[in-house]
Amino acid sequence: MAAKEKRRIAVTGIGMVTPVGNTTEETWSALLAGKSGAGQIESFDASGFSTTIGAEVKNFDRESAVPDKKLLKFASRSHAFALAAAAEALADAGIAPTPEDSHRWGLTVGAGMMSVAYDDLKVIHDYATDENGYFNADGLLDPNFPGNPVNFCRWQSNAGLGLLTKQFGIRGYATSVHTACASGGQAIGSALKAMRRGQCDRMLAGGFDSMLNPIGISGFCLLGALSTDNDNPTGASRPFDKTRNGFVLGEGAGFLVLEDWDLAKARGANIYAELAGDGNSLSCYRITDSPPDGNGPIQAILQALGDAGVGIDEIDYINAHGTSTQMNDRSECAAMKAVFPDRIQSEIRVSSTKSSMGHLIAAAGAVEAAVCCLAIRDGIAPINANHGETDPDCDVNLVLGEAKPGKVRAALSNSLGFGGSNSSLVFRNPEEVSA
Amino acid sequence: MKNASEKIVFTGSGIVCGAGATVNDIWAVLESGETAIGPYSQWQGDNWPVKIAAEVKESNRNLVSDRKLHKTISRTDMYGIYAAEKAIENSGVLAHRDALAEEKQDAFNDRTGLIVGSGGGNYTSNYDYLPLITEAKGELHDFGKELSNQVTPMWLLKNLPNNVLCHVGIRGQLKGTNACITNQCASGIMAVAESASAIWNGEADRIVAAGHDSPFEPEMVYYYHKLGLMSSEAPKPFDKDRSGTVFGEGAASVVLEREADAKARGAEILGEFLGFGCCSEATGILDLSPDGDGVQRAIEQALDDAELSPSDIGMICAHGNGTPASDLTESIGIRTVFGDAIPPLTGFKWAYGHLIGASGIADLVMTLEALKRGVLPGIGTLDEVDPEIGDFPAAKEAGKPTSQNALVICRGFGGMNVVVAVRV
Numbered sequence: 001m002a003a004k005e006k007r008r009i010a011v012t013g014i015g016m017v018t019p020v021g022n023t024t025e026e027t028w029s030a031l032l033a034g035k036s037g038a039g040q041i042e043s044f045d046a047s048g049f050s051t052t053i054g055a056e057v058k059n060f061d062r063e064s065a066v067p068d069k070k071l072l073k074f075a076s077r078s079h080a081f082a083l084a085a086a087a088e089a090l091a092d093a094g095i096a097p098t099p100e101d102s103h104r105w106g107l108t109v110g111a112g113m114m115s116v117a118y119d120d121l122k123v124i125h126d127y128a129t130d131e132n133g134y135f136n137a138d139g140l141l142d143p144n145f146p147g148n149p150v151n152f153c154r155w156q157s158n159a160g161l162g163l164l165t166k167q168f169g170i171r172g173y174a175t176s177v178h179t180a181c182a183s184g185g186q187a188i189g190s191a192l193k194a195m196r197r198g199q200c201d202r203m204l205a206g207g208f209d210s211m212l213n214p215i216g217i218s219g220f221c222l223l224g225a226l227s228t229d230n231d232n233p234t235g236a237s238r239p240f241d242k243t244r245n246g247f248v249l250g251e252g253a254g255f256l257v258l259e260d261w262d263l264a265k266a267r268g269a270n271i272y273a274e275l276a277g278d279g280n281s282l283s284c285y286r287i288t289d290s291p292p293d294g295n296g297p298i299q300a301i302l303q304a305l306g307d308a309g310v311g312i313d314e315i316d317y318i319n320a321h322g323t324s325t326q327m328n329d330r331s332e333c334a335a336m337k338a339v340f341p342d343r344i345q346s347e348i349r350v351s352s353t354k355s356s357m358g359h360l361i362a363a364a365g366a367v368e369a370a371v372c373c374l375a376i377r378d379g380i381a382p383i384n385a386n387h388g389e390t391d392p393d394c395d396v397n398l399v400l401g402e403a404k405p406g407k408v409r410a411a412l413s414n415s416l417g418f419g420g421s422n423s424s425l426v427f428r429n430p431e432e433v434s435a
Numbered sequence: 436m437k438n439a440s441e442k443i444v445f446t447g448s449g450i451v452c453g454a455g456a457t458v459n460d461i462w463a464v465l466e467s468g469e470t471a472i473g474p475y476s477q478w479q480g481d482n483w484p485v486k487i488a489a490e491v492k493e494s495n496r497n498l499v500s501d502r503k504l505h506k507t508i509s510r511t512d513m514y515g516i517y518a519a520e521k522a523i524e525n526s527g528v529l530a531h532r533d534a535l536a537e538e539k540q541d542a543f544n545d546r547t548g549l550i551v552g553s554g555g556g557n558y559t560s561n562y563d564y565l566p567l568i569t570e571a572k573g574e575l576h577d578f579g580k581e582l583s584n585q586v587t588p589m590w591l592l593k594n595l596p597n598n599v600l601c602h603v604g605i606r607g608q609l610k611g612t613n614a615c616i617t618n619q620c621a622s623g624i625m626a627v628a629e630s631a632s633a634i635w636n637g638e639a640d641r642i643v644a645a646g647h648d649s650p651f652e653p654e655m656v657y658y659y660h661k662l663g664l665m666s667s668e669a670p671k672p673f674d675k676d677r678s679g680t681v682f683g684e685g686a687a688s689v690v691l692e693r694e695a696d697a698k699a700r701g702a703e704i705l706g707e708f709l710g711f712g713c714c715s716e717a718t719g720i721l722d723l724s725p726d727g728d729g730v731q732r733a734i735e736q737a738l739d740d741a742e743l744s745p746s747d748i749g750m751i752c753a754h755g756n757g758t759p760a761s762d763l764t765e766s767i768g769i770r771t772v773f774g775d776a777i778p779p780l781t782g783f784k785w786a787y788g789h790l791i792g793a794s795g796i797a798d799l800v801m802t803l804e805a806l807k808r809g810v811l812p813g814i815g816t817l818d819e820v821d822p823e824i825g826d827f828p829a830a831k832e833a834g835k836p837t838s839q840n841a842l843v844i845c846r847g848f849g850g851m852n853v854v855v856a857v858r859v
Contacts, residue, residue, distance in 0.1 A: 048575065153721060159848070173713045176618045221579075284604045
């Protein structure tokens with residue numbers, strides 16, 4: 001098959017709102033220092049739940065983050081994170097859609113679970129249940145029922161997409177995906193593909209989520225997926241550690257500005273990295289469990305490398321999915337060892353930044369893709385924090401103790417979702433891009 | 436978009452909605468001119484301003500025979516699994532795999548993709564927490580304490596937006612490229628467009644595309660009604676008396692592969708995917724551009740991608756949801772592209788309601804059937820085209836497509852417009 005030259009795509013802007021910082025640089029310096037964003041949950045009374053800890057975004061000022069008051073009214077907590085991170089990414093790139101080129105700008109988002117706000121559910125409860133708490137539809141017809149269409153709009157599956165396209169005037173290709181924890185990675189992969197097939201010249205791509213609310217956290221508590229180290233919040237997320245016992249739920253958003261390489265060069269843009277390859281597979285094993293032999297994640301990593309034309313000896317940093325659950329970490333390590341048998345225990349630096357930030361669910365893949373770009377820019381790998389004793393099955397070359405400097409020629413970001421969707425992205429150092 | 440000369444074809448389809456659970460049953464409804472919308476049964480509608488919907492009549496057991504699965508999925512997932520597995524069966528792709536030598540089957544699975552458009556979530560699933568709120572007397576501390584005594588540990592799994600992707604994938608071992616698209620009304624049709632793009636891009640050899648949704652539930656009806664989007668009678672697309680849409684529920688699915696592969700395995704070909712367009716109007720969640728900007732651009736993109744000119748199109752399946760603003764702006768966008776030569780135009784929501792996330796892909800499946808039969812079904816509820824829309828060829832009675840090429844238009848919240856071009 002005659003290989004057609006692939007259109008080259010540059011990352012020229014980054015924006016982040018995370019539990020360790022409300023801007024890219026704040027987040028990045030916290031990750032290099034291995035600072036934890038976890039603590040006792042403060043945004044609601046979590047004292048009765050089996051897990052009382054989480055990694056919350058702190059001191060986030062909705063009003064200043066989203067100047068458009070009308071838009072802000074429709075924005076959920078995670079939408080506000082998204083609008084703020086996307087604005088930062090565009091400002092960082094120094095470019096934004098104009099009326100002349102807005103139809104050539106696209107948007108892809110990994111959108112969070114549409115979990116309803118507890119307060120909204122409480123209103124339904126108060127108007128529309130019988131004495132045992134079972135739903136009674138006619139209660140909604142009570143003239144005093146305060147059902148507000150704004151809440152309804154906020155809850156629609158592509159509400160984030162609608163707010164972002166409006167805020168920034170993006171009139172081209174736009175889509176929203178949700179494959180649980182793989183969402184953010186898949187959104188960036190979808191953007192790469194849409195640009196390569198010529199649908200857009202520039203795109204905003206990322207993810208956002210906030211499940212740190214009573215209904216959001218309930219689902220994970222019921223499943224027993226969260227760490228219950230309630231007396232040690234900052235040490236609870238410890239990917240690849242022998243004693244790990246679940247993930248720490250985080251929240252936030254991450255966005256990249258993607259541009260046609262030649263257009264970015266022509267305007268003298270700062271290029272963080274080339275978004276070089278995307279891989280995407282379905283494990284088809286079990287809904288929550290990960291395949292112990294890495295069958296599934298392996299295919300995603302290999303596809304991403306193949307798509308990027310990057311060899312296994314060129315990857316210098318892997319931002320692992322590393323949730324800190326027993327099964328996931330083991331499965332991912334099996335996959336990494338299968339793909340990089342000679343270098344994964346010595347040369348390739350590996351870290352899960354969930355050790356600091358917690359698990360940002362649908363935003364995780366997008367934020368971690370941004371981390372890969374920053375690792376390339378600064379030639380340094382962030383810390384896999386909170387590490388005691390390595391699980392013998394997870395004996396990969398973890399970045400322990402302090403951030404590890406050294407050129408990153410290419411970086412890999414893995415995202416492995418509930419339901420078995422696996423996303424891998426490969427980023428190449430711009431110095432490694434031959435003209 | 437198209438970047439190769441290889442033709443992509445449809446080799447299987449599956450569908451379920453209020454009008455039936457097979458293409459033939461639903462076709463019969465479209466031809467009869469009698470809507471499948473009627474009084475609903477999910478709750479007592481006597482006091483409600485809207486008393487009708489197009490509900491799926493099939494029992495869970497008829498949709499998914501594995502009863503163990505029923506405990507771990509929601510009703511919308513049943514529709515999606517049913518349609519996807521019918522499409523797979525109809526295409527014969529997995530039967531073809533199973534006849535391969537065992538050592539070739541793993542590679543086949545890795546090259547078989549699955550892309551699902553999902554409604555995203557629903558309100559009623561959250562009602563599982565209501566008895567807990569009663570028990571906890573509204574105290575969050577007690578809510579947390581009693582959580583595991585009141586709510587099933589499987590709650591989250593039952594309500595994952597990507598459940599159809601997981602289960603159809605596991606059951607069929609479809610291990611290749613995948614996505615779960617949560618783009619409101621555009622979800623299902625985008626699954627088809629992304630599938631064709633992925634095959635053209637060499638990511639997979641064949642992909643099952645599906646879309647499913649069950650928007651019909653009390654809170655959805657309440658809010659749609661409050662926003663003035665809901666009619667109390669079957670929708671009347673493009674009619675002067677149209678007053679809103681009505682919900683349906685269901686799912687549809689198609690299998691896409693290269694024409695050469697389909698022919699090599701002797702599969703029946705249902706039609707060809709020619710191209711698509713997708714754009715946002717950047718108007719926010721609900722608002723529509725008054726000049727039909729997004730409809731126009733999505734049609735132009737689709738024609739360009741399909742390498743067709745407007746005069747090549749012999750049929751349009753419009754979004755036609757029956758709301759005053761959407762139908763009007765859709766007609767303006769269509770007219771901007773086609774001028775006075777708009778091809779024969781129909782739409783199906785009058786018959787099986789608005790399936791939201793599944794609407795575009797259901798319309799696509801039925802458009803392929805219309806082209807195959809050479810019959811353009813009329814809009815059974817249309818009496819008189821709105822004078823504000825002007826001279827517009829929305830079909831009242833059955834007619835004929837004027838060529839083998841059709842456009843399917845799908846619009847959604849977020850200012851989304853997606854148009855797919857197909858041929859039989």
